[in-house]
Amino acid sequence: MKLHGRWLRHPLITLVLAGFWLLLMNEITLGGVLMGLFLGVVIPLYTSRFWPEAPAIRHLPRVVEYTLIVLWDIVVANVQVAWWILFWKVERLRPSFMTVPLDIYSPEAITMLAGTITMTPGTVSCDLSADGRALLVHGLHAPDVEETVAGIKDRYERRLREIFG
Amino acid sequence: MLTLIAEILVALLIVIGSTFALIGSFGLIKLPDLATRLHGPTKATTLGVGAVLIASMIYFTVLEGDFSFHELVITLFLFLTAPLTANFIAKAYLHRHIRHDDLPSTNREEGWATYDPPGEEGPLAPTQNPVTEPPARTPAGGA
Amino acid sequence: MIDLALLYGFIALALALLCTAWRLSFGPTMADRILALDTMVIDTLALIVLYGIHHGRSVLFEAAILIAMVGFISTVAYCRFILRGDVIE
Structure with a gap:
């Protein structure tokens, strides 16, 4: 180009x-x-x-793959959250705050990750640490915090690191 | 035949979309505090409106016969802005009602950006929490 | 069929607006009220689009996009005010 x-x-x-x-x-x-x-x-x-x-975008096919994955996850997230809201007793939910340490550096990548986290299953990104190296995430139902954080890092952050480098 | 399929699709999308919007808004009432309430509107309502907009797109293109795709503007706009508004509302809530010590640690030298303005020197002192009001009251006990 | 779906949509969205109105008037914190207003804007947006389908006119689209933009900007402005207003105090 x-x-x-x-x-x-x-x-x-x-x-x-x-x-x-x-x-x-x-x-x-x-x-x-x-x-x-x-x-x-x-x-x-x-x-x-x-x-x-x-912003340097490398690997355009990865962008398409990432977009499709996120769109699919948004639909799944909606069904899941709707199910929780409608049919679960409030006491059964285990909401908690968690810290997601970041391995990506560019502001665009962090913005994308925060937006993705907000739109996908049961998690909303609330704040960024002052040095920009960790995200504060709130989970609607996160009984196992480590597993949720590992899921976010593996599913989204790894792909964003490949896209933005 | 095509119009029948389109009609079914439009009706289905309208029903699904408005149901999701209703569930998202219902979550506002049912869930116990703001951090959990954020989940309903940001997800369910956004997808609900997205479905209704796609229904409108199909309706005007196939059934009314004038090619229409500008609903995509609103859908894109909503999907881009929903995370931003959620983030801002969460930050406002943290700022007013949650103490920095109650949040999990950043595992870094600096604290969360809402409490610890970026760029300033040194870690956040533990007594520096700008809590001006007591923590959120429950709706039942609210004055 | 579409008329029936539209009827259902109007009823569901009216109920959704009632839910947000409840949270708007009784929400214990300021952030709850902002969230309720933001949700209300999105529900109203859906209502306008349904109304456009009901009348078979896409003229209402401009109203919808205006409401979407004004809603987003006012939410962000209100949150900024809460975040920064206290800093000035």
Whole structure:
């Protein structure tokens, strides 16, 4: 991808903005595509101070795999949480806070991990440690804290480390 | 035939979506404290609205005959913002009602960011907890 | 069939709104009320979309996206106020 010229520093943002413009227009026309691409080039230039460097995404197939896994987990998470809310007595739930130590460093990867944890089974990420090396996670039903933490690290964090490096 | 399948799909998605939204909101009443209550709306309600929006997309595209996909904007927006709002509400709750000592340790030199502003020197002193109100009262005993 | 599903959807969402209203008025902490408001916004969003299907018009989409954005921003702003307001004290 040798698109990193002076005008196109963030090809990903350009594509996302153009796609969003088309979604808002609710139809695909030549004018819409051109206007979307124009906005996609101009807006990153205009706001370039906010993104000094583009996040390095390696291994694009991994991104697709990760997205599919997370989407599937969101559906499973919903059924599970709905089941707990409807049919379990409140006393049977074992809610607890837990600490997830992080092995990933880039802010994008940590943000993705925190969002994923919130959307997937029975866990919500609540806080980050001040040095950014640990996540505070609340589990709705986590009788075995170590197992939940190990599950998060194995299922999501390992894949994010492969994606963001 | 196609319209029949589409009708069944739309009806099913509407029923599933609104059921999930109802369960998520019901969790607000049933669950005992805020940290557990967060789980209901962030998950169930978001998926419920997502299902309803997809139903609307199929309805307008197949049954009304005008191609419509801008519901995807709202779905994407909700799925991106639900973790953020959950995180902010959790932080506000921690800040007001939970002492730093009651949380599990970070296993690091610095504490959790809500109590210990990042970048400052030194670990958090144990007496520094900014608790201004007593811990959360239960709804039954609330004044 | 869709009409029946819509009827069920309206009833379920009305009940959901009642649940959030209960939590909004009796929620013991401020964070509970913010959470209830946020959920209320999302439920209202679903209600608007269902109303759009009911009338067969997609004009209401703009209202839905506006509510989604205003709801998100007000939730975040309120939480920021709680988090930072105490710092200033």
